[in-house]
Amino acid sequence: xxxxxDQPYTMSKNLKEMDVLRQHLAKHQLKLTRQRELILTAFLRxxxxxxxxxxxxxxxKDPHLGLATIYRTLNLFCEAGIAQARHxxxxxxxxxxxxxxxxxxxxCTGCGMIVEFENCEIERLQEEVxxxxxxxxxxxxxELYGLCPRCRH
Amino acid sequence: xxxxxDQPYTMSKNLKEMDVLRQHLAKHQLKLTRQRELILTAFLRxxxxxxxxxxxxxxxKDPHLGLATIYRTLNLFCEAGIAQARHxxxxxxxxxxxxxxxxxxxxCTGCGMIVEFENCEIERLQEEVxxxxxxxxxxxxxELYGLCPRCRH
DNA sequence: TTGAAATTGATAAGCCCTCTCAATAGGATA
DNA sequence: TATCCTATTGAGAGGGCTTATCAATTTCAA
Numbered sequence: 291x292x293x294x295x296d297q298p299y300t301m302s303k304n305l306k307e308m309d310v311l312r313q314h315l316a317k318h319q320l321k322l323t324r325q326r327e328l329i330l331t332a333f334l335r336x337x338x339x340x341x342x343x344x345x346x347x348x349x350x351k352d353p354h355l356g357l358a359t360i361y362r363t364l365n366l367f368c369e370a371g372i373a374q375a376r377h378x379x380x381x382x383x384x385x386x387x388x389x390x391x392x393x394x395x396x397x398c399t400g401c402g403m404i405v406e407f408e409n410c411e412i413e414r415l416q417e418e419v420x421x422x423x424x425x426x427x428x429x430x431x432x433e434l435y436g437l438c439p440r441c442r443h
Numbered sequence: 444x445x446x447x448x449d450q451p452y453t454m455s456k457n458l459k460e461m462d463v464l465r466q467h468l469a470k471h472q473l474k475l476t477r478q479r480e481l482i483l484t485a486f487l488r489x490x491x492x493x494x495x496x497x498x499x500x501x502x503x504k505d506p507h508l509g510l511a512t513i514y515r516t517l518n519l520f521c522e523a524g525i526a527q528a529r530h531x532x533x534x535x536x537x538x539x540x541x542x543x544x545x546x547x548x549x550x551c552t553g554c555g556m557i558v559e560f561e562n563c564e565i566e567r568l569q570e571e572v573x574x575x576x577x578x579x580x581x582x583x584x585x586e587l588y589g590l591c592p593r594c595r596h
Numbered sequence: 597t598t599g600a601a602a603t604t605g606a607t608a609a610g611c612c613c614t615c616t617c618a619a620t621a622g623g624a625t626a
Numbered sequence: 627t628a629t630c631c632t633a634t635t636g637a638g639a640g641g642g643c644t645t646a647t648c649a650a651t652t653t654c655a656a
Binding site: 494495511514518535 | 643644646652653
């Protein structure tokens with residue numbers, strides 16, 4: 291977002307996720323590379339991206355950065371708990387988890403309008419269901435499809 | 444000839460969706476074919492399928508039924524509002540909408556295992572959110588992603 | 597029954613994503 | 627700091643799932 295463009299050095303904002311990544315890398319005997327830092331920094335500036343999008347975005351900063359590296363790195367972020375993959379249409383969206391969990395969607399099947407909402411009670415019940423099944427929730431997706439006021443005529 | 448002569452007992456169950464399909468076809472100048480009837484009948488007996496699954500299931504009844512036809516027909520069902528496509532992993536799941544609201548999913552991001560669940564309280568809250576926004580819900584999708592007991596180590 | 601238009605089946609093509617592998621880079625160790 | 631083992635990278639090939647193509651067939655209104 292624009293906040294970041296005004297501040298070229300975003301280290302303080304990124305510190306938390308960078309730390310999570312570092313810990314994950316250490317734990318699995320992986321290495322912190324220039325590419326991984328670059329991709330993480332760019333990734334954290336957005337709520338969700340596709341590999342293709344990042345490929346074009348980063349081409350300016352590093353014209354030789356390969357698409358495969360981006361896929362690999364985004365998948366690494368998922369394993370580290372920084373990102374969440376979501377299959378949407380034919381593509382995979384990688385969501386920034388730190389921005390997540392707070393906007394579910396009401397989608398109008400008539401006109402395609404999307405209304406975002408948040409409901410703590412629903413989230414609490416989700417946790418309950420997960421616990422009952424022995425799961426630990428990382429993220430979720432809730433979409434309600436229906437007709438908006440206007441499309442109901 | 445018709446699958447209904449072989450299995451008359453499915454007639455009453457399929458009537459509603461078959462009617463929906465007929466109306467959709469009429470509205471768009473499409474035709475009701477033997478294949479579309481066959482695929483709809485098989486589709487309605489299941490909660491969710493992949494094109495590949497149906498291909499194998501139906502190979503017994505019609506060895507010459509093509510995979511492309513199944514994809515085309517399942518997509519047609521989506522347009523007619525009988526099915527709902529859901530991208531999971533690398534494949535597309537086609538859900539039977541008439542079973543809607545009766546199985547949401549807990550999905551393990553470690554091993555891909557899926558646990559189905561149902562929670563009336565969550566559904567009630569969804570209705571509440573929709574009403575508050577002036578929407579009338581037709582269907583919904585709720586997926587909780589996390590680690591299953593085994594993948595938590 | 598006829599004929600225009602939709603549909604089908606087989607397969608080629610396309611799209612995303614992952615795998616392969618030689619070259620390069622990270623970082624633990626001395 | 628230099629060395630060496632291992633992880634990573636980039637480029638392109640490969641692969642799985644889905645859609646497009648097209649001649650032959652089927653549907654259905656007239």
